[in-house]
Amino acid sequence: GAGVSQSPSNKVTEKGKDVELRCDPISGHTALYWYRQSLGQGLEFLIYFQGNSAPDKSGLPSDRFSAERTGGSVSTLTIQRTQQEDSAVYLCASSLGGSYLYNEQFFGPGTRLTVL
């Protein structure tokens, strides 16, 4: 059974460029989350998907950030016109999407984004 996978594992880009980060959740998991982690600190919630819809986008830092999920599976996080402050590890997690109170999230290894 494959876990959550993310690609690329590392991405170095120049300021002003657009980047796309991909997440493949565990098969059958209806809930998908994106988080941002800076300098090995706590996780900052970005967005949550239930199926293909995103009922909570409140964590997206600016309108340069967007995300979509297709077929209830793969998700892409897009950052337009990247800035140096976007440098961080972007983590994706999926869960069965049952009771949100006890949701176990399974995390991917993350994409380390460096904006020069």
Add this chain to the structure above:
Amino acid sequence: TQLLEQSPQFLSIQEGENLTVYCNSSSVFSSLQWYRQEPGEGPVLLVTVVTGGEVKKLKRLTFQFGDARKDSSLHITAAQPGDTGLYLCAGPSTSGTYKYIFGTGTRLKVLA
């Protein structure tokens, strides 16, 4: 705004010592989770506590949920180098969505 503050931020101890990590909030949480994250990997769930005053044990790790459900602690007995990592607490937002609030993290290093 719901926040989870963890302390200490950093902890470096010798193998065999005991330690306690704290997770505190001014808000009530319906449940709290503890995750451990190792370098280059995503966090892995250790435990979920759901009842005020609940105590759960996982081998040498003991987790407690405060009576008022505003705080939690993680106690490690006889720490081992394999316990090294970033410990994170997390809880569901009261907004009613699936948003999770993560703590600021405690970075533990156990020296052999």
